[in-house]
Amino acid sequence: MHHGAPTATLPAPLDRSKPVVVAPMAGGPSSPALVAAATGAGHFAQLAGGYLSTDALRAQIDEVRSRGVGAFGVNLFVPNTHAIDPSAYERYWDALLADGAPHTAGVERPALREDDDEWGRKLELLLAERVPVVSFTFGLPEAGVFERLRAAGITSMQTVTSAAEAQQAERAGADVLVVQGAAAGGHSGVWAPHALPEELTLTALVQRVRAAIGLPIVAAGGVVRRAQVEELLAAGAGAVAVGTAVLRADEAGTSAVHRAALADPRFERTELTRAFTGRPARALVNRFVEAHRDAPSGYPAVHHMTRPLRAAAAAAGDASAVHLWAGEGWREARAGAVVDILAELTP
Structure with missing residues (x-):
């Protein structure tokens, strides 16, 4: 000591x-x-x-x-x-589709990848x-x-x-x-x-x-x-x-969408979430975080799964489906x- x-x-x-x-x-x-x-x-x-x-x-x-x-x-x-069971991986993809999340149309489920x-x-x-x-x-x-x-x-x-x-x-x-x-x-x-x-x-x-x-x-x-x-x-x-x-x-x-969100009064709090990557990360609470509070633990598999959705949302300027990382004093x-x-x- x-x-x-x-x-x-x-x-x-x-x-x-x-x-x-x-x-x-x-x-x-x-x-x-x-x-x-x-x-x-x-x-x-x-x-x-x-x-x-x-x-x-x-x-x-x-x-x-x-x-x-x-x-x-x-x-x-x-x-x-943080290994994920293949069935849990498939279930989470199905949940993303069922949620009607934007930017999923026409996207095939990415292959489970642990790199x-x-x-x-x-x-x-x-x-x-x-x-x-x-x-x-x-x-x-x-x-x-x-x-x-x-x-x-x-x-x-x-x-x-x-x-x-x-x-x-x-x-x-x-x-x-x-x-x-x-x-x-x-x-x-x-x-x-x-x-x-x-x-x-x-x-x-x-x-x-x-x-x-x-x-x-x-x-x-x-x-x-x-x-x-x-x-x-x-x-x-x-x-x-x-x-x-x-x-x-x-x-x-x-990114422009992340910068804008940090200054946007509509975002009221941050939360630790696994929704984007399968690993706990603090983000501004948006629709994606709220819809997937029971997201599985699974890194980097979940990161690779959601990446095309997040990239499409960022390109579209859609803050509702992007990982808006932010500390509590944002x-x-x-x-x-x-x-x-x-x-x-x-x-």
Whole structure:
């Protein structure tokens, strides 16, 4: 136990960053332009490797580096299949059709697909490219990964959602823990299939993890105000990550339909839902979320199943059937240059 121990300091290159850093957001928002603008202003930021092909990720790394910015990181999804029974998969597709969901007309049920998001190829790319920081979410990488990163001079970060996950990550050899609370927008990093993150304030979770382990902590989840940043730093976080707070930034690659929804007063709350991907993720409550509260656990199969429907809805500007990821403080996310948004949040 480390009660009363001084807060472990962040290793290089995170120790040179301002205390507010930018969380990786897969699916578009974490554009090279966003990462370059944030790091150029002294805020550590990460590209989101999830869902990208290895070649597309390489191109994004090259683009960030071509802008000659500060230290950046790349986040990867660890393969942690929440396997789905084929009959449950078929039932969920039938439910989507029965619901009369838009954008299903003429779409064949996608084949059940459990892939690893090109995990091995992406990991080798990041090692070869000597990316300064590599972070992981959705689970713990297999034995040996943290040692390989350390040998390459790369700092590692592991997303955890509980003290138990934190202890496993420390034993596995992670350098830094990203402690993610339940208020976070988008996917929860919770490891266990069928589990939801505990409903606990981020400050309480940081204090609980700090008491259990000795690694430095980056706190993440629902942070949209400077007072929250100050509270988390006082609780023992070495830095605080923001995601939803920069979704409307000029440089973010957030889709037009997602941007508009974040500013639309018709959306009244967020909820953790499996409806879009089969993995718990916090989104603005729209018709799709409401219609599929009993969606099965099944990642990445459900993600692949609903992707053509979500892509069609986004292309049509239909916010009722798109995954509108948002943390609990989404109403305070504002438009503008990312450097201005981050400056407002930084003590």
